[in-house]
Amino acid sequence: MASFMGYRRPDGRHGARNLVAVIPSVTCANDVAQAISRQVGGTVAYLHHQGCCQLPPDLERVTNTLISLGRGPNVGAVLIVSLGCEGTDHARMHEELLATGKPVEVIHIQELGGVTKAIRAGTDAARRLAILVSGLQRERADIAEVVMAIKCGASDTTSGTASNCVIGAVADRMVDLGATVVFGETTEFIGGEHLLARRAVTSEVGRQIYDIVDAMETRAKSVGCDMRRGQPTPGNMAGGLSSIEEKSLGAIVKSGTRPIQGVLGYPDFVTSQKGLWIKDTPGREPEILTGMAATGAQLMCFSTGLGAPQGFPSMPVIKICGNPRTYRRMEEDMDVNAGLVITGERSVEEVAEETFAKVVRVLDGEMTRNEAIGYFSAIDIHCLGPVI
Amino acid sequence: MAEETIALQAQGRDNVATVFAEGVVGGTEVVVVDAMGARTPLTVIGTIPYGHKVALRDISVGERIIKYGEEIGVASQGIRMGGHVHVHNLDSMRGRGDLEEGA
Numbered sequence: 001m002a003s004f005m006g007y008r009r010p011d012g013r014h015g016a017r018n019l020v021a022v023i024p025s026v027t028c029a030n031d032v033a034q035a036i037s038r039q040v041g042g043t044v045a046y047l048h049h050q051g052c053c054q055l056p057p058d059l060e061r062v063t064n065t066l067i068s069l070g071r072g073p074n075v076g077a078v079l080i081v082s083l084g085c086e087g088t089d090h091a092r093m094h095e096e097l098l099a100t101g102k103p104v105e106v107i108h109i110q111e112l113g114g115v116t117k118a119i120r121a122g123t124d125a126a127r128r129l130a131i132l133v134s135g136l137q138r139e140r141a142d143i144a145e146v147v148m149a150i151k152c153g154a155s156d157t158t159s160g161t162a163s164n165c166v167i168g169a170v171a172d173r174m175v176d177l178g179a180t181v182v183f184g185e186t187t188e189f190i191g192g193e194h195l196l197a198r199r200a201v202t203s204e205v206g207r208q209i210y211d212i213v214d215a216m217e218t219r220a221k222s223v224g225c226d227m228r229r230g231q232p233t234p235g236n237m238a239g240g241l242s243s244i245e246e247k248s249l250g251a252i253v254k255s256g257t258r259p260i261q262g263v264l265g266y267p268d269f270v271t272s273q274k275g276l277w278i279k280d281t282p283g284r285e286p287e288i289l290t291g292m293a294a295t296g297a298q299l300m301c302f303s304t305g306l307g308a309p310q311g312f313p314s315m316p317v318i319k320i321c322g323n324p325r326t327y328r329r330m331e332e333d334m335d336v337n338a339g340l341v342i343t344g345e346r347s348v349e350e351v352a353e354e355t356f357a358k359v360v361r362v363l364d365g366e367m368t369r370n371e372a373i374g375y376f377s378a379i380d381i382h383c384l385g386p387v388i
Numbered sequence: 389m390a391e392e393t394i395a396l397q398a399q400g401r402d403n404v405a406t407v408f409a410e411g412v413v414g415g416t417e418v419v420v421v422d423a424m425g426a427r428t429p430l431t432v433i434g435t436i437p438y439g440h441k442v443a444l445r446d447i448s449v450g451e452r453i454i455k456y457g458e459e460i461g462v463a464s465q466g467i468r469m470g471g472h473v474h475v476h477n478l479d480s481m482r483g484r485g486d487l488e489e490g491a
Contacts, residue, residue, distance in 0.1 A: 227482065245480060
């Protein structure tokens, strides 16, 4: 059995990290959550910008995404920081997170008498939770229970030629070991959706793939501009990508070759789903990293050409750089040099082997470059409707 | 590392290849390597930055640009064999909100 050493959670899953999540139920609680997290070791805060003055579908989406983040196996305990008057359902958040069997506490800023008092009460609660989970020991767990997210960011033409091929090989291997692999960036299916739909396990799943791409393209077109004014990004184009079709065809390479089992909604948490799945997300880092962490992913493999350094507070992100020039410049932010495929010094298979070994070590607790640097506070939840 | 200038053709039916080298200017001879590893020399017209595409044959206005064996856009002007293929002569066919009625 391929295995790793993880922290067992009440639902039987194993985390690669053992963190206390400080979750603001609304953007208005961010400063309190941040102050608490800065004060107490072993905690992370999700400083998002949603949760009020939005319409019901988005409010439900934000509530569900925050619940999914708290359910993630890398999270050992949760502190919810509520303002008191927000649009999200903080009571349901509390109930559903308690139902996971994890220790959960909640503070309400308005009820406690303001920011300073809330920071004091929250720091007390976070300290209790951090000490409570800190004694947990890692135990052996099957790789088959891992959820691995994959993504590419700040892509150039090396991405589709090197680093995404490497991730595709690792994704196939994880699926073959019985694990779950999730990819997204629906925008970057445009022009390649027929190739994905052909790999769908049923015609219904194939139709869903066409539907999410159509919805994303329709939203983009509704602004009345050529999408190329925003996607591919100016950096992508400087790197040689000429159209969204070219970017997409290079991006979907990272999904490997295995059948696509289904399409997950943005806030969906993976429970029993195995194999390769799609999550409907945009490509921008803060929103997709949050959406992927909300699947319950223990880690992410992230391919880059121009050098995207972002990570996520509770999900280790392994950076695989396909551009040898970028790797030379930004080596300290990168975990794997897939640029050696471009220079002909290594094969895709060799770099995939190295990446897989890094995946297992990160599951076992080894830090990624991104974690060591601590560059992961810019996160957000992808909403569809207006802020009103 | 050999200083040979390589342009990779991802699939046999592609009419472009991607140049992974610096300093490729008009007159530079690149070696086009196809998916089977076969090598063909090609003389470049104009500058091609690192990671950008070169036309493997003459492409007429309105003709599809093919990479990875798939359509990545349409030629917005005639492109000569050895020419740089990018946003100045390749139009995307998707997400064209600017071509919608009322735009």
